[in-house]
Amino acid sequence: MGLFILRRLGVMLLTALCLTFIVFWLTNLYPNLEKLAKTQGNFRMSDEAVTSFLDKNGYLQPMPVKFGQWLGVLPGWVHEDAESGEVTGRCFSSATPEGERSSFCGVIQGDWGFSTVFKEDVGGIVATRLGLTGKLMFAVMLVMVPMALIIGVLAGMREGSVTDRSLSTFSIASTATPEYVSGVIFIAVFASSAFGLKWFKGSATSAMENATFENFTLPVITISLYGMGYIARMTRASMTEVMTAQYIRTARLKGVKFSDIVLKHALRNALIAPFTVIMLQFPWLLNGVVIVETLFNYKGFGWLLVQAAGNNDIELLLAVSVVSVAVVLVTQLISDIGYVYLNPRIRIA
Amino acid sequence: MEELSWGSIAARMFLQLGPVWISLIVLFTLSMTYKRRLGLYGKLYDSTIGMIGFGLVMFWVFVGVYGGPLDMLVTHDPLSQVSGMKNKPPGTPMRSPDEGEYAWFLLGGDNLARDVFSRLIKGAWVVVQIAPIATLFAFMVGITLGLPAGYYGGRLDTILSFLANLILAFPVILLFYLLVTPEIVLTGIPNYMALFLFVFPLIFMCILLNSRYYTQPKIRTPLLIGVLGGLGWLYLSLVSTDGSVVATPTYAIPGLPPFLDLFDIDPGILVVFVSVVFVNSPTVFRIVRGLAMDIKTRDYVAAAQTRGEGPWYIMLWEILPNARGPLIVDFCLRIGYTTILLGTLGFFGLGLESESPDWGSTINAGRRLLALYPHAAIAPALALLTLVLGLNLLADGLREESLRD
Numbered sequence: 054m055g056l057f058i059l060r061r062l063g064v065m066l067l068t069a070l071c072l073t074f075i076v077f078w079l080t081n082l083y084p085n086l087e088k089l090a091k092t093q094g095n096f097r098m099s100d101e102a103v104t105s106f107l108d109k110n111g112y113l114q115p116m117p118v119k120f121g122q123w124l125g126v127l128p129g130w131v132h133e134d135a136e137s138g139e140v141t142g143r144c145f146s147s148a149t150p151e152g153e154r155s156s157f158c159g160v161i162q163g164d165w166g167f168s169t170v171f172k173e174d175v176g177g178i179v180a181t182r183l184g185l186t187g188k189l190m191f192a193v194m195l196v197m198v199p200m201a202l203i204i205g206v207l208a209g210m211r212e213g214s215v216t217d218r219s220l221s222t223f224s225i226a227s228t229a230t231p232e233y234v235s236g237v238i239f240i241a242v243f244a245s246s247a248f249g250l251k252w253f254k255g256s257a258t259s260a261m262e263n264a265t266f267e268n269f270t271l272p273v274i275t276i277s278l279y280g281m282g283y284i285a286r287m288t289r290a291s292m293t294e295v296m297t298a299q300y301i302r303t304a305r306l307k308g309v310k311f312s313d314i315v316l317k318h319a320l321r322n323a324l325i326a327p328f329t330v331i332m333l334q335f336p337w338l339l340n341g342v343v344i345v346e347t348l349f350n351y352k353g354f355g356w357l358l359v360q361a362a363g364n365n366d367i368e369l370l371l372a373v374s375v376v377s378v379a380v381v382l383v384t385q386l387i388s389d390i391g392y393v394y395l396n397p398r399i400r401i402a
Numbered sequence: 403m404e405e406l407s408w409g410s411i412a413a414r415m416f417l418q419l420g421p422v423w424i425s426l427i428v429l430f431t432l433s434m435t436y437k438r439r440l441g442l443y444g445k446l447y448d449s450t451i452g453m454i455g456f457g458l459v460m461f462w463v464f465v466g467v468y469g470g471p472l473d474m475l476v477t478h479d480p481l482s483q484v485s486g487m488k489n490k491p492p493g494t495p496m497r498s499p500d501e502g503e504y505a506w507f508l509l510g511g512d513n514l515a516r517d518v519f520s521r522l523i524k525g526a527w528v529v530v531q532i533a534p535i536a537t538l539f540a541f542m543v544g545i546t547l548g549l550p551a552g553y554y555g556g557r558l559d560t561i562l563s564f565l566a567n568l569i570l571a572f573p574v575i576l577l578f579y580l581l582v583t584p585e586i587v588l589t590g591i592p593n594y595m596a597l598f599l600f601v602f603p604l605i606f607m608c609i610l611l612n613s614r615y616y617t618q619p620k621i622r623t624p625l626l627i628g629v630l631g632g633l634g635w636l637y638l639s640l641v642s643t644d645g646s647v648v649a650t651p652t653y654a655i656p657g658l659p660p661f662l663d664l665f666d667i668d669p670g671i672l673v674v675f676v677s678v679v680f681v682n683s684p685t686v687f688r689i690v691r692g693l694a695m696d697i698k699t700r701d702y703v704a705a706a707q708t709r710g711e712g713p714w715y716i717m718l719w720e721i722l723p724n725a726r727g728p729l730i731v732d733f734c735l736r737i738g739y740t741t742i743l744l745g746t747l748g749f750f751g752l753g754l755e756s757e758s759p760d761w762g763s764t765i766n767a768g769r770r771l772l773a774l775y776p777h778a779a780i781a782p783a784l785a786l787l788t789l790v791l792g793l794n795l796l797a798d799g800l801r802e803e804s805l806r807d
Contacts, residue, residue: 064564068571075572076580084585222451225798229791231742233749234783237765241776248776255773336573343575344749348769355575359750362579377573 058390065382069375076374077120080367086112089365093169109134111143123166123371125159160375166368170360175372178357183376185261186342186353189276192269193338197277198284198331205288205327210315212293221289227282232344236275240348243271257349272349276341280334284327291326295319325395332388336381406493406506415508415519421474422464429460442730445803452799458792462526462785470527477504478517480524480759487511489775492518512764512778513771521759522781528760529789532671533740536678537733540740542603543679544686549717551687552694563691566684574681575746581677582752592673593648596641599679604633613715639664674753678743682736689732693725700724727804731797738793745786761786 079085089112090103098106107113111122111130121127122143129143144158158164165175208220242248244255254268295301296319304314343355350356354373361369406414416423437444446452469475478484484507486497492510499505509518551559569577586592607629615622641647642657643666649655667675697703698721706716747753748762756763761782768779 068564068568071568072571076576079580079586082585082589082591084588085583088585221798225794226791229738229794230787231745231790233745233762233765233769234787237769237772237776237779237783240769240772241780245773245776247774336571339573340575340746343573344746347750358573358576358579362576365585374573374576377576378571381571381573 054393058386061386061389065386068382069378072378073371073375074120076371077123077367078116080365080370081112081116081119085365089169089367092364108132109141121159123159123368125157125161125164128156129158165372168361168366168369170364170366170369175369178369179354179372179376182352182354182357185351186346186355188264189272189342189346189351189353190338192264192273193276193280196273197281200277201281201284201331202288202324202327204281204285206292206315206320206323208285209289209292209296209323210319212296217289221286224282224285224289227278228286229282230279232275232279232341233348235278236271236345236348239271239275255349257351261352272345272351275348276338276345279341280338284330284334287330288323288327292319292323295323298322325392328395329388329392332384332391335384336377339377339380405491405495406508408493411493411508414506418475418477418508418519419465421468422461425464425468426457426460430457442800442804445806446796446799449799449802451795452803455792455795455797455799458788459796462789462792463530465523466526466530469523470531475523476520477506477508478520480516480521481757483515484511484517485515487517488515489513489771489778491775492777509781510775510777512768513775514767518764518778518781521764522761522785524759525761525764525782526785526789528754528758529741529744529786532675532678532744533737536675537682537737537740539599539603539679540682540686540736541729541733542606543599543683545690545722546602546606546609547683548687548690549694549721550713552691553698553713553717553721555695559691562687566687569680569684570688574743575750577681578677578747578750578752581680582673582747587669587673588650590648590650592669592676593641595676595680596672597647599676599683600637600640604630604637607633609714610718613712613718616712616715635662636664638662640667643667643669670753670755674744674747677747677753678740681743682740686732686736689728690725693728694721697721697724727801731801731804734793734797734800738790738797741786741790741793 086107087103090106091098094102094106104113109132111119111132114122114130118127122129131140131142133140142154144156144164145154155162163176165179167173168175168178171178204220204224208217208224211217239253240255243250243253245251252267253271255271257268257272259265260268260272301314301318304318305311309318339355342353343358345351346353346355347359354376357369358373358377360366361373433440433444434447437447446456465475484496487494487507488511490507490511492508494507494510496503496505496507507517507519509522512518512521547562551562580586581592608626611626611629612622615625638658639662642663643649645657645660645663646654647657694717698716702724703716703720706720711720744760745762745765748758748760748764749766751763751766754760754763756767764782765779765786768775768782772779
């Protein structure tokens with residue numbers, strides 16, 4: 054088991070490294086750098102001005118060197134201006150006294166770089182935005198998981214019954230409704246003047262400081278709905294399988310109450326598969342988060358991703374992708390380990 | 403001219419979609435009559451859910467085909483702006499309709515005073531055109547790589563699985579934001595990806611036919627020359643635009659000359675197409691690999707091995723036909739997922755032009771005025787919902803029917 058986790062961690066690290074390099078490479082392609090220079094300077098910069106801006110800020114070094122600097126395994130660039138003699142570098146500005154200038158500053162040293170859009174340290178921005186998204190995700194999990202399990206168990210309890218048919222159709226419909234469709238419909242019905250039902254707010258901006266029932270319901274429901282159907286269908290599938298097992302039949306023949314059979318005998322064995330699915334659902338939720346945060350104007354992690362990508366803010370984008378890749382890989386690992394613990398029949402050598 | 407009531411809007415839309423209803427009725431009567439002779443497709447008509455799903459899907463297919471290339475059904479030009487129709491509610495009459503012009507905006511006007519109904523129908527064509535083809539390409543890539551990975555296992559499997567997991571670990575939206583930008587189109591990366599991804603159907607067909615007719619060179623050689631020639635021409639026309647395969651400001655790789663080029667693809671559409679295929683193929687790869695690993699232990703595979711069949715014959719003519727059930731079901735689900743992805747791209751304003759009538763872009767344009775004029779965003783939202791729902795119901799019906807035998 055220990056060896057298995059170690060090997061998985063190794064693969065995870067390699068995957069994360071490859072992915073960050075791909076992001077790094079894509080954001081550092083010349084047209085992207087040109088766009089960055091023009092948004093930082095002005096849009097009518099000449100080609101020479103663009104080149105000198107990029108050179109001054111260390112963007113024109115070879116790709117692996119830049120990546121090494123970002124990681125913190127190579128010393129950061131130092132640029133000396135030919136005319137003024139001003140010295141700038143990746144790890145210090147011209148105002149930093151000479152003795153305090155460090156040569157290495159990268160992810161390994163805990164320095165995530167500087168955001169060109171927000172003019173702030175990347176680490177701080179990502180932490181605050183992640184906190185906000187964490188709040189949203191917590192609420193989503195609180196709504197989505199119990200609802201999905203209840204629907205799945207009720208539907209799988211008696212296969213082929215009317216309850217099963219209607220609940221299964223409902224879960225199919227919910228998986229067929231992407232967030233941008235359900236969000237738009239919810240806002241139009243519950244928050245617009247056209248239908249006259251102004252029960253909730255169509256914007257969740259105020260929920261960042263103070264989440265209330267009124268401003269937080271719609272975003273939470275929108276994300277939950279899309280993820281719910283899938284988990285419910287998986288729960289239903291595993292529940293129907295368990296309900297046909299020998300030990301359930303034995304219990305029925307002994308005259309155990311149906312509710313006791315479901316709750317005490319079937320449920321525990323039926324919840325193994327949904328656990329994995331719920332864990333693997335996290336990366337999907339990230340997708341939903343980006344859409345919902347854009348739609349409801351909730352400035353969390355998803356909103357940050359859109360801002361970083363839209364403005365080619367390289368270091369912010371790298372931090373965002375590291376975080377999201379880490380979420381994907383860690384949930385995969387947890388689901389694998391959890392599966393083994395929950396299901397003693399599976400042993401990993 | 404007065405405003406239409408909801409009842410008459412519905413009636414007029416029903417009449418406007420007349421050809422679609424007729425085609426649906428013809429299709430369903432024909433299929434119902436001959437359903438016992440139509441295999442899995444015929445069995446679909448035994449399940450109510452499958453029939454409802456298939457009906458919804460075919461409705462949008464007919465709407466797309468009639469409304470797109472044939473230019474029927476639409477009441478107005480989807481791009482022209484009509485004065486006085488900005489943000490007007492459904493059923494608003496036009497101020498001064500020309501002779502012979504449809505006098506109402508059946509589903510109202512959007513924020514640029516264009517007809518929502520006509521844009522909805524034109525948008526259906528964009529989806530009906532891209533989603534199935536992109537899914538098919540993703541399947542070709544997934545099958546061609548997944549079968550050997552599952553069949554041979556070992557190092558090949560490790561490497562391919564690692565690459566697939568690498569792409570799968572990428573958040574889809576981040577990948578889209580990185581790939582589908584005008585700057586990336588300038589670097590020519592989408593063209594290289596197109597070159598790589600679109601070659602898979604060619605390889606697939608080539609191996610498929612070669613492994614089957616390997617022992618009969620008299621049939622094989624002309625067949626291969628014909629099929630490869632045709633597909634190769636299509637492939638070259640697909641990847642080359644204006645006589646070059648990759649054209650960046652600094653260099654260009656020459657391709658098919660323009661007079662041989664059958665069709666050109668807009669670079670915006672190409673990059674959308676390529677990224678959708680790229681995102682979908684690893685999942686297909688994983689499914690095919692899993693199926694191949696399961697099926698290769700069966701007796702008929704062992705029998706084929708004993709007969710001395712080659713590995714590719716076993717993969718493509720023994721394993722693949724026996725894996726068709728789950729693959730067909732997944733194909734339907736995946737078209738739905740691709741539709742959602744296309745909508746997501748439109749929603750974030752990536753790839754397609756902002757005036758494009760596709761549903762995602764229309765929802766994106768309509769959401770800013772959602773609180774005041776919801777009709778412009780709700781119409782495409784419901785359209786997308788029904789299409790994806792139809793595909794999911796169809797997949798469910800197919801799964802049930804294919805499990806029955």
